[in-house]
Amino acid sequence: QSVLTQPPSVSAAPGQMVTISCFGSSSNIGNNYVSWYRQVPGTAPKLLIYEDIKRPSGIPDRLSGSKSGTSATLGITGLQTGDEADYYCGTWDISLRAVVFGGGTKVTVL
Amino acid sequence: QVHLVESGGGVVQPGTSLRLSCAASGFSFSSYGMHWVRQAPGKGLEWVAVIWFDGGDKYYADSVKGRFIISRDNSQHTVYLQMISLRAEDTAIYYCAKDVAEYGGYGGMDYGGQGTLVTVSS
Numbered sequence: 001q002s003v004l005t006q007p008p009s010v011s012a013a014p015g016q017m018v019t020i021s022c023f024g025s026s027s028n029i030g031n032n033y034v035s036w037y038r039q040v041p042g043t044a045p046k047l048l049i050y051e052d053i054k055r056p057s058g059i060p061d062r063l064s065g066s067k068s069g070t071s072a073t074l075g076i077t078g079l080q081t082g083d084e085a086d087y088y089c090g091t092w093d094i095s096l097r098a099v100v101f102g103g104g105t106k107v108t109v110l
Numbered sequence: 111q112v113h114l115v116e117s118g119g120g121v122v123q124p125g126t127s128l129r130l131s132c133a134a135s136g137f138s139f140s141s142y143g144m145h146w147v148r149q150a151p152g153k154g155l156e157w158v159a160v161i162w163f164d165g166g167d168k169y170y171a172d173s174v175k176g177r178f179i180i181s182r183d184n185s186q187h188t189v190y191l192q193m194i195s196l197r198a199e200d201t202a203i204y205y206c207a208k209d210v211a212e213y214g215g216y217g218g219m220d221y222g223g224q225g226t227l228v229t230v231s232s
Contacts, residue, residue, distance in 0.1 A: 033217050033218065035210075035218030037219075043224075044205055044224055045155060045205070047221065049218070050218030051210070086154075088154065090157070091216070098171055
């Protein structure tokens with residue numbers, strides 16, 4: 001059971017938008033930065049969003065992060081077949097004194 | 111560009127030890143915290159440990175506390191993970207990652223390598 005809660009899967013047609021939610025608590029999301037990662041099976045994770053809303057260089061602005069209270073959201077617009085992957089949220093938990101991840105969300109492009 | 115090369119994985123028996131290394135380049139190594147994250151076959155990401163930029167603070171997941179030790183050599187731009195009393199459930203690909211926050215704190219993890227596979231089996 002993951003400390004952060006994500007939906008197991010989301011799907012949409014090419015060109016559409018998906019959002020992935022990440023629910024936590026005041027000991028983690030509510031008081032620390034959230035980051036988001038994409039992982040294509042068989043490859044290393046890739047940082048998409050850090051410090052809640054920032055994109056590393058090379059990450060397109062089709063991807064966006066937001067946070068409100070104890071939940072965060074990753075949005076992907078203009079969905080492409082290359083967006084099919086597993087997506088994880090992560091943050092620091094001040095009670096556990098540990099980084100915690102969500103269980104991951106599989107994005108399928110219909 | 112962050113470049114990380116993990117090494118030291120292999121097949122070991124339960125109860126034995128292993129030391130993983132992660133050689134870093136492309137950034138000011140001594141200014142950033144470094145993490146180890148693992149992924150068991152078919153499972154999600156599991157954070158293992160972090161060591162802050164100067165080695166002064168270290169934190170561990172409960173699942174490895176007391177068995178794994180994270181360390182770093184800033185002169186060699188390398189972070190290590192010493193693993194003892196290995197169990198079958200430690201079987202995973204182990205990734206090292208650079209924290210994006212300079213001089214401590216957590217901001218997110220930048221992965222720059224392909225990981226190293228540890229298999230614990232009799």
